Amino acid sequence: MFKGEKIRLTAMRAEDLPIYRTWNSEAAFGRNYNSSPIREVSEKQATEWFQESSDKDYRFAIRPVDNENFMGVCAIEDIEWPHRIGWLSIALGEDYQGSGCGTEAMRLLMHYAWNELNLHRLQLTVFGYNAPAMAMYEKLGFQKEGVFREFLQRDGKRHDMYLYGKLASESSDF
Template sequence: MFKGEKVCLTAMRAEDLPDYRKWNGEAGFGRNYNSSPIREISEKQANDWFQENTERDFRFAIRPVGLDTFMGVCAIEDIEWPHRVGWLSIALGPDFQGHGYGTEAMAILMNYAWNELNLHRLQLTVFDYNQPAIAMYERLGFQKEGVYREFLQRDGKRHDMFLYGKLTSESSDF
């Protein structure tokens, strides 16, 4: 259930945290991952994030099949169990972007959401300047459902944030 041709999803490990901390301070990672100002997070912040475990969140490390290399993180978060709705997120380290790893990791994550968690709707947000992610989400069958106009400002320019969603009935893997 957690293995594809290129990548597998595993539990996060304490030894993944130094890379995760470093990547958060890099514009190519942090500016695509969230709207917070770019900064390297502290060891305590990373450990708190790592230890965070709720029944509403399922977080995974992305690794190459057969190797322990930490490539990134993906998650189903803030699940609304009565409504069977979850938020997806993914972030790959700079050296692992553009090779199809994210697409495969998202497909594995969606399969888990549909077939193990029995979710009905998956949703995510993405900034208008993150064209590679938008293309990936659309290839995976997500539909653009809304726009948070001029949601954030980066380098003196306003950017929209798009809302994408996908229903279990729209999944050919289910």
Template sequence: MTNNLLKGSKIILTSFKEEYFKNFTKWYNDMPFLRNYDMIAAFPRSIDELKPMIDDVKKSSDKFIFAIKTLKDDKFIGVTGFEDILWNNGTAVIYIGIGEKQNRGLGIGTEAFNLTMEFGFEELNLHRIQLTVLSYNTPAIKLYEKLGFKREGVYREFIHRDNKRYDMYLYGILRTEWENLNNY
């Protein structure tokens, strides 16, 4: 158990605030970011389109969203959270998006995902956390496998991008696996 739930050495997970929409909208107009972050067609979205989406998450009982902020300069750099929580089964889908390219590959995603999983297993009492990832997103796949997620399935030729079909992988981690990796 941690004394600083949602706080790591580089980042902190906080509530998503109105002031973050400018950056969030910028990311939703960055096609390479969107092509890794979501399975739907990558198309630009305005603040007016994104606000209801975030409001829906905040009002929901089966979703959580956190803003990822740096401790050093208190800068909003990404989002993480859960969706599709099935409380009766203790399962949820986890997600993450680090917005600016210069913030990727620095260990921030690892720390943010660890904090999000800790929240899921320790605070929400989840039994299983899962995610999907496109086969061409190798940095994300490396992150998930490093954190103990196991590839459990393949949705063959799931998505069509750039005149080619790509698989989508299903990854999952159980609470006991996470506890063993984190010496609980």
């Protein structure tokens, strides 16, 4: 369930946190990962995030199949169990972007969502300037469902944020 051809999904580990903290302070990573201003995540903040436990959040580390390197993180979060809806997120370190590993991680995550968690709908948001991510989501069958016009400002320019969604009935994996 958690292993593909190139990557596997595992639990996050304490030794992943220094890399995760470094990535969050890098503009290229942080500006695609969330809308918050880029800043260094403290050790305490990263540890608290790591230790959070909830039946509404399922976080995974992305690792190669043949070693323990931390490549990134993906998650199904803020699950609304009465409605069987979850939010997806993914972030890969710069060295792993464009390798197909993100697509494979998303496929594994969706398989888990449909077949283990029994979710009905998955959704995510993506910033308008992140064309590679939008191409990946569309390749995976997500449909662009809405736009939050001029949602954020980066480097003096306004950017839209798009809402994508996919239903279990639209997946060949269900």
